[in-house]
Amino acid sequence: MSADLATLARMAQKLRRHSLETTAEAGSGHPTSCMSCAEIVSVLFFDEMRFDPKDPSGRDQDVFVLSKGHAAPILWAALKEAGAIDDDLMSLRRLGSPLEGHPTPTCPWVRVATGSLGQGVSAAAGMALGRRLDGSRGRVYALLGDGEAAEGAVWEAAQFASFNRLDNLCAVLDANRLGQSGPTMYQHDTAVYADRFRAFGWDVAVVDGHDVAALRAAFAKARATSGRPFAVVARTLKGKGVSFLENKEGWHGKTVKKGEELAKAVGELGDTGVTLSLEARRYEPAPARPGGEPVLDPDYRLGQEVATREAYGTALAKLARVCPDVVALDGDTKNSTFSERLKEAAPERFVEGYIAEQNMIGVALGLSTEGKIPFASTFACFLTRAYDFIRMASYSRPSHLVLCGSHAGVSIGEDGPSQMALEDLAMMRAIAGATVLYPSDAVSGERLVEQAARTAGIVYIRTSRPKTKVLYANEEYFPLGQSKTLRASAGDRATIVAAGVTVHEALAAHEALAKQGLAVRVIDLYSVKPIDAETLRKAASDTKAIVTVEDHSVCGGIGEAVAAVVAGFAPVTTLGIREMPRSGTPRELLAAHGIDAAAIAAAVRRALGR
Numbered sequence: 001m002s003a004d005l006a007t008l009a010r011m012a013q014k015l016r017r018h019s020l021e022t023t024a025e026a027g028s029g030h031p032t033s034c035m036s037c038a039e040i041v042s043v044l045f046f047d048e049m050r051f052d053p054k055d056p057s058g059r060d061q062d063v064f065v066l067s068k069g070h071a072a073p074i075l076w077a078a079l080k081e082a083g084a085i086d087d088d089l090m091s092l093r094r095l096g097s098p099l100e101g102h103p104t105p106t107c108p109w110v111r112v113a114t115g116s117l118g119q120g121v122s123a124a125a126g127m128a129l130g131r132r133l134d135g136s137r138g139r140v141y142a143l144l145g146d147g148e149a150a151e152g153a154v155w156e157a158a159q160f161a162s163f164n165r166l167d168n169l170c171a172v173l174d175a176n177r178l179g180q181s182g183p184t185m186y187q188h189d190t191a192v193y194a195d196r197f198r199a200f201g202w203d204v205a206v207v208d209g210h211d212v213a214a215l216r217a218a219f220a221k222a223r224a225t226s227g228r229p230f231a232v233v234a235r236t237l238k239g240k241g242v243s244f245l246e247n248k249e250g251w252h253g254k255t256v257k258k259g260e261e262l263a264k265a266v267g268e269l270g271d272t273g274v275t276l277s278l279e280a281r282r283y284e285p286a287p288a289r290p291g292g293e294p295v296l297d298p299d300y301r302l303g304q305e306v307a308t309r310e311a312y313g314t315a316l317a318k319l320a321r322v323c324p325d326v327v328a329l330d331g332d333t334k335n336s337t338f339s340e341r342l343k344e345a346a347p348e349r350f351v352e353g354y355i356a357e358q359n360m361i362g363v364a365l366g367l368s369t370e371g372k373i374p375f376a377s378t379f380a381c382f383l384t385r386a387y388d389f390i391r392m393a394s395y396s397r398p399s400h401l402v403l404c405g406s407h408a409g410v411s412i413g414e415d416g417p418s419q420m421a422l423e424d425l426a427m428m429r430a431i432a433g434a435t436v437l438y439p440s441d442a443v444s445g446e447r448l449v450e451q452a453a454r455t456a457g458i459v460y461i462r463t464s465r466p467k468t469k470v471l472y473a474n475e476e477y478f479p480l481g482q483s484k485t486l487r488a489s490a491g492d493r494a495t496i497v498a499a500g501v502t503v504h505e506a507l508a509a510h511e512a513l514a515k516q517g518l519a520v521r522v523i524d525l526y527s528v529k530p531i532d533a534e535t536l537r538k539a540a541s542d543t544k545a546i547v548t549v550e551d552h553s554v555c556g557g558i559g560e561a562v563a564a565v566v567a568g569f570a571p572v573t574t575l576g577i578r579e580m581p582r583s584g585t586p587r588e589l590l591a592a593h594g595i596d597a598a599a600i601a602a603a604v605r606r607a608l609g610r
């Protein structure tokens with residue numbers, strides 16, 4: 001049963017009171033950003049959304065994404081008032097409390113971490129898409145700020161949602177006129193936002209965001225809209241309800257002082273004694289999802305020439321056949337990354353993200369919260385522009401989120417530096433909890449795709465453009481945190497650690513050095529993170545020198561990863577990209593940057609003083 005309008009309005013005042021009191025207690029936070037959206041949150045949680053307050057992970061119910069994550073206190077207040085959490089609201093921002101400064105899934109009602117503005121609508125679109133794929137009826141609501149709407153990614157998401165006809169998605173824009181350090185671009189000109197959403201293919205209602213009846217009517221209209229997403233543009237006042245805060249500059253991220261100031265603010269809110277008990281409201285159950293084990297069977301011949309990017313696509317298509325939860329996304333590079341092979345195998349599970357990488361990662365994250373195993377691919381260099389989305393995704397602790405970056409390094413050749421990923425290993429290694437994989441041949445490529453589907457959290461797979469020889473038998477396994485020692489003997493004087501294309505250069509260097517009577521060990525570091533510290537340390541104590549070689553910047557890549565684990569055991573020489581690359585053939589570039597077989601052999605001799 002829905003609450004009456006007067007009760008919803010009083011609940012909004014109560015949510016304001018909680019926001020003021022909890023932030024005052026914490027001594028930090030954003031009460032005025034909560035106060036502008038109090039009616040929006042009240043109407044959503046206590047009238048519009050269907051959910052079971054006892055079941056945060058339940059399917060078949062509506063979900064809420066607080067894109068303007070700094071308004072976390074009002075989310076905690078609404079959840080508490082709804083009976084969905086029993087945490088002490090006064091523990092806001094205290095170490096150990098799930099009620100953090102910005103939402104994270106430490107609170108089970110939070111599906112994606114927010115607080116880096118401009119990301120919530122992408123994640124919400126991914127959730128909406130996942131629901132459609134599953135035939136589940138739950139709707140998705142995302143609340144964003146007007147200042148936040150200056151982020152380009154918001155409009156990437158808007159475009160994606162209408163293109164994909166996500167009519168189960170509703171965005172609410174809390175247009176309170178003020179940002180952090182001053183007024184927002186368009187202040188209270190709500191027509192600008194409405195026009196923008198319409199231009200991006202959404203249906204829109206512009207409302208007074210403090211009028212609960214108008215909000216209820218807008219949400220009803222949104223629910224009744226089919227074929228396109230719906231935006232509620234709500235004109236509001238920051239700090240609404242308290243005379244010395246309302247619509248005033250200089251109060252963003254500031255709390256009122258406990259004592260007299262807080263008492264005055266709370267006094268102005270009037271009656272806040274309302275309580276509401278929410279009954280569980282959910283949709284009829286969606287069809288059960290069929291399961292499937294990610295088991296692959298590579299089918300390659302030793303010595304066959306196959307690019308790892310192609311092996312990725314082949315593996316992905318096979319995976320889609322055995323695993324119904326696997327979904328692929330790509331940023332208009334599917335014919336280069338070979339993710340198009342999944343599209344051929346299971347077209348309904350291929351999501352074209354077009355050239356909007358930030359949104360693609362946000363959508364992939366949203367899909368993962370719906371139980372999907374998303375594989376998102378593009379040229380590795382273009383993932384760098386989505387790094388903030390990747391960073392935030394790690395705080396969302398996704399069950400699965402696989403990213404594949406193809407065209408790694410200078411070995412792409414003629415296209416030149418704009419298309420070469422030279423920073424991706426550094427970037428992905430730095431993500432807490434991420435797994436970083438780097439196949440050198442088609443078999444390891446396929447096996448690492450299999451591993452990625454089984455591995456929780458963010459997994460990065462780095463693939464290469466040139467064809468490389470198959471090195472491994474089809475039966476070979478590639479466990480995380482291990483490596484493959486491809487050449488070893490009791491008389492090894494040095495160890496070469498390589499990955500991807502440089503494994504093949506290292507093997508050629510091994511041969512050349514052997515002809516000169518110098519035995520060297522060769523290690524394929526396919527699991528860059530977690531790293532095989534044991535094998536590396538043994539090699540470092542068995543041999544006199546370690547030479548690492550990578551088609552990546554020497555900063556933050558394999559060399560530094562290896563050096564960190566063998567420090568104190570053996571000296572490390574790192575070969576990698578140190579200078580700005582140019583166009584050229586792959587061969588020329590490997591040589592020019594000192595990472596081909598000849599350069600490796602020379603580095604080994606130097607390291608051994610020969």
Ligand SMILES: Cc1ncc(C[n+]2csc(CCOP(=O)(O)OP(=O)(O)O)c2C)c(N)n1
Nearest residue numbers: 033070115116117145146147148178179180
């Ligand atoms: C990407 C990003 N840039 C900057 C910030 C810092 N910041 C936090 S809140 C805020 C202002 C937000 O304004 P608006 O979206 O209008 O939200 P309001 O607080 O007014 O509701 C800023 C700049 C951030 N969190 N994320």
